[in-house]
Amino acid sequence: MHETALPTDRHLSTSQLKQRSNPSKVIKVRAAFDNASRQETALVRKLGSCLRCRGRKERCKPDILNPNGECINCALTSLSVHQIPCIRTRIPQVSLYHTVTTENDTWTIRPEIFGTEPTELSSALHTGVKILELTQDYGKPLVVRVTEFIPVDGDQTSYIWSIDGAELELPMPCYAITNIPETKAAMETYMVQNLERYIDSFIDRNDSVVWATFQIAIHRARYRNSILLQKMLRLWIASRMVEKAWHICGRETLGLSHADTAGTPYEGKIPIPPVMDSQFDQIMVRFILNPLRAQVLKILDSRITPGKRSEWFETYLVVSLLLNSITLSTAHDHKFAKLHRHVAAGRGSRFEDYNLIESYFHGAQVLIAHFRVIINGHRPLQSGSPDQIMISHEDLDDKEVRYITMIHSQLDTAISTANFLRKHNRYENIMYWTPNLFSTSWDPSPIYIKELEEGEADLIGSY
Structure with missing residues (x-):
């Protein structure tokens, strides 16, 4: 007669081992999945x-027949009143800026610029290197080294525009950046030196809520040594720099003068050559913007996704600045389309890149939704008085407490403004997004671009 061998510990599952160590405790074992x-x-x-x-x-249950639509859980609750959108986009996936400039794509097709990593031009002569001082009309100049190059097929060596059907041209000298790492370092120094000048130029002090938010972000980054806000502010100024044109402001002008640009779209300024402009664009995007975006969104996601509420104040500041940057990028795209009178086939003339703007809108809704849903970030300022329970977890100084009190006192007005802007589709206005972090009437549904009615273009910035 043979006895049945008892299983040894190494043959037992984890749940069986737990059951053996505590026989009185019922261990639930998940059933095997069916197909x-x-x-x-x-x-x-x-x-x-x-x-x-x-x-x-x-457990999220996608609709097998419509995987990109609402999940089954959300579909079953769609008839009830809720403000939690069925979106799968994560914070690190949010779109914040353009990665290529439509017009600049035609200025050169060189792999040294648009390849995996921008490098010096292969046809650079490296004779008679010149030092240029450049500006975007804010603060101290950017100093870079440039050299002549031999143009190849695809390089644009002039600026071309048309007036009343007649094509006009401004020939430009063939100069390009000669030291990419040095230029990147110079641009990063420029960002630190001129941050407050850019804020002063892009943010109206009369928009007291927005202005105060930037000032408190600078305060916390500088005096509280917030690494996240330091990176966020650099991301914000880099996003502005990539949208603005550089022009020459020093003694070295590459042989050009203001007389050469008289009667052109560049009158009063000396633009940099087209290929050099493409270099700047790609250095900024590849070496500065992309790493900063990845770092900021990764840190932000690490604070929001686990549901951390202890860092509510800093999280709120970062999300506010991201929403502000999205609004400014939206306004820039509108101005670009208007300036060049571009019309997107099948869409309209309000924006240069409709797909890009729609990705901005989606990204803004993703940020707002995560802030509100995951950490209930709207609650501290939405109640009758700031939520002292949540705020008490923060290490706030007197200046930051005064800021919260000020924001709370102006919240109703800001929300009313945001509701008006949404009703009238004023996407380009600086108050369009941020108040929705706290509004009880926030609508999480997708935003579809509507064209401006005749006469509305001049009202873009007003409310």
């Missing part, structure tokens, strides 16, 4: 869980 569940799990891993399911810590 449908496995298919669903694989789809969730591919698409990601939606915000509502993550916020409620539920």
Whole structure:
């Protein structure tokens, strides 16, 4: 007669070991997935869980027949009143700026500029290197070294525009940046030196809420040594720099004068050559903007996604500045389209790149939704008085407490303004997004671009 061998510990599952160590405790063992569940799990891993399911810590169930639509959980609750959108976009995926400039794409197709990593031009002569002082009309100049180059097919060596059907041209000397790492370092120094000048130029002091938010962000970055806000402010100014044109402001002008630009769109200024402009654009995007964006969004995601509320104040400041940057980038795209009288086929003339602007809108809604849903970030200032329970967890100094009190006192006006702007589709206005962090009437649904009615263009900035 043979006895049945008892399983040894090494043959037991984790749940069986726990049961043996504590026989009185009932251990729940998850049943094996069937094929449908496995298919669903694989789809969730591919698409990601939606915000509502993550916020409620539920298993997200995508619709197999419409995987890019609402998940089953959200569809079942769509008839009830809720403000948690079924979005799967994560914070690190948010779009904040253009990665290529439509017009600049035609100025050169060199792989040294648009390849994996911008490098010096292969046809650079490296004879008679010149030092240029450049400006965007804010603060101290940017100093860079340039050299002549031999143009190749695809290099634009002049600026071309048309007036009443007649094509006009401004020939430009063939100069390009000669030291990419040195130029990157110079641009980073320029950002630190001129941050407050850019803020002063882009933010109206009469917009007291926005202005105060930037000042308190600078205060916390500088005097509280907030690494996240230091990076965020650099990301903000870099986003402005990539949208503005550089022009020559020093004694060295590459043989050009203001007389050469008289009667052109560049009158009163000396623009940099087209290929050099493309170099600046790609150095900024590849070496400065992309790393800063990745760092800021990664840190922000690490604070919001786990539901951390202890760092509410700094999280709020970063999200506010991101929303402000999105608004300014939206306004820039509108101004660019208006200046060049561009019309997007099948869309309209309000924006240069409609897909880009729609990605901005989606990104703004993603940021607002995560702030409100995951950490209930809207609650401290939405109640009758600032939520002392949440704020008490913060290490706030007197200046920061006064700021919170001021924001709370002006919140109703700011929300009313934002509601007006949304009703009238004033996407380009600086108050369009941020008040929605706290508004009880925030609408999480997608925003579809509407064209301006005749006569509305001049009202873009007003409210």
